[in-house]
Amino acid sequence: MATTAPEPTDPAAREFVTHGRIDVEGRLVDASNVTLFCAIELDGVTGRVVYKPVSGERPLWDFPDGTLAGREVATAMIADRSGLGAIPPTVLRDGPFGPGMVQLWVETAEEDExxxxxxxxxxxxxxxTVLHAHDRLGEPAVLVHADHPGMRELAVLDVVVNNTDRKGGHLLAGTDGRVYGVDHGICLHTDPKLRTVLWGWIGEPLGAETAEKLRKLRSDLDGQLGAALGEHLTTFEIRALEQRTDFLLAEAVFPEPGDDWRAIPWPLF
Known part of the structure; x- marks a missing residue:
């Protein structure tokens, strides 16, 4: 009898995602690039994954190097090694349409916005509260987000990886109580491009625990992690990653948006 997939936090989940047999069940039509919803099976264990084949990526003029799948995997590697934020187990592997990013599907609590x-x-x-504005009828409206520890850590991760597209829909309230970040294909550029809905902690201290995770990340970037990221990123992109980490450690607070780029993604979700 088949058993269900391991939880995202289970060490066995990576083996499951890396070696399971993938069968495409459908396409997520709202995604900009080809994003496939798939069944996966390994040794009688079954589950679901998201599969984004490199062959289905649309070229981006400002991300000419590497692949979007590689950037997703690189961001997951950074989160895993540093402990900053939760990203479902994510690997680069062959699938039905060639190499691509494969990520464990996260079951969500739909009532938890x-x-x-x-x-x-x-x-x-x-x-x-992130932003005060007006709706299409001219009535006052605000962009807001939950004050959840998992989202706070993802906000730090977004700064580190220079996330260009942290929409509200890229934050998942898992049934296990954790908040997971997904869709990291346009991260890790050398130029400042941070666009996120998670601006709710501007100017507040990062805290000792977060600083320790950043120090661990910075040390790992000089060692095995930095070498491993070279498979997915350019030398200049890794250097920029190191500089952003150094900046956060030196400032020790959540940064403000820059004046030379749009700081919030559109659409918001």
Missing amino acids: LVDVCAPDEVPEGWR
Whole structure:
């Protein structure tokens, strides 16, 4: 009898995602690049994964090097080694349409919203306000997000990897209580391009635990992690990653958006 897939935090999940047999079941049509929903099976264990074949990537003029799949894997490697944020087990492997990114599917608690646009007097208690604006009818509206420890760590990770597209829909409330970040194909550019909905902690201290994770990351970048990232990133991109980590350690606070680029993605979700 088949058993269900390991949880994302289970060490066995990586083996499962790396070596399981993949069968395509459908396509996620809202994605910019080919994104396939697949069944996976290994030794009687069954589950679901997302598969993004390199052959289905649309070329981006400002990300000419490597692949988007490689950038997703590189971001997951950084999160795994540093402990900054939760990303489902993510690997680069062959699939039905050639090499691509394969990531364990995360079961979500649909009733748990993490990011919202609402009227100023309807902000959930304890949530963080990111932006004041007006809706299409001219009524006041605010962009807000939950004040969740997992999202706070993903906000730090976004700065480190220079995430160009952290939409609200890229944050998943797992049924295990963790918040998972997905869709990291346009990260790790050398130029400042941070666009995220997670600006709710601007100016606040990173804290000792986060600083320790950043120090571990910085040390690993000078060792095995830096060497492993060379499979997916250019030397200049790895150097820029080191510089962003150094900057966060020196400043020790959540940074403000820059003035020379749009700091929030569109659409928001």
